[in-house]
Amino acid sequence: MTDTTQITPEQRELLAQVLDKWSLHVLDRLCEHPHRFNELRRTIPSLTQKSLTTTLRRLERNGMIERTMLSTRPIAVEYRLTPLSASLQSLLDALLDWSGANLPAVRRAREEYEAARDLEDHGGEGAGVAAEA
């Protein structure tokens, strides 16, 4: 049979972890330059400290970011991209571009969808104003 692309569960898992809601955001920030923990927290509104920690750990585990502890007085920690994540950067940029460019189209699609659902729910049942032929 030889399907062209057989996605393995491993690939699915990896992509899910790398492309997840916050991971994308974090990677996008780190593309610019290394960031510290609270720096990331501040630049990504509505990302809680807990979720940030989880996200960072997972990215680190997958070799997508590197964590460096500077043993200064109040401890400082820096997160930076790795070659692995750098190899993904252009893809991520493209994704962000795509999402930005197609948001209007998606918004329209959503309105149509809701409209269609409303018709089904209210429209069809009582023998009524069945509109266009």
Next chain:
Amino acid sequence: MTDTTQITPEQRELLAQVLDKWSLHVLDRLCEHPHRFNELRRTIPSLTQKSLTTTLRRLERNGMIERTMLSTRPIAVEYRLTPLSASLQSLLDALLDWSGANLPAVRRAREEYEAARDLEDHGGEGAGVAAEA
């Protein structure tokens, strides 16, 4: 200041929905040719009927797939890509390629990570032999 790319919550949401675990898989299948419901179900192991339904509805709502009901004897339903999702296809392919190509590197990174964690946990604390009893 002038941040290069400011990700909006809306973009985050959209990408999260389109790039989610099963959505990716479904879109990848539909790239080849339109599929029927159970056809998708069969070709994607470990995807349950409920999750498939959810995924399909969400993709449809976002204008990424089109649902067509054929009023044949036992009802038939076909799902196909839309221009919107087609515009994303090359990106998705690239992502799958990337994940396939870099899985080995990621596996290595994970082993290193676990190894480092083991050292921290067992290695540093008790003076050497730290035998219980």
Next chain:
DNA sequence: CAGAATCCCTCTGGATACTG
């Protein structure tokens, strides 16, 4: 065939408090 509905349980994610 293509789902909708139900039950049930896990796991995520927020809020809060504490620490080296």
Next chain:
DNA sequence: CAGTATCCAGAGGGATTCTG
């Protein structure tokens, strides 16, 4: 500063049953 620990509500996902 950079987290860990705890509690707790709520969404999500699996298994099962029912239907046009």
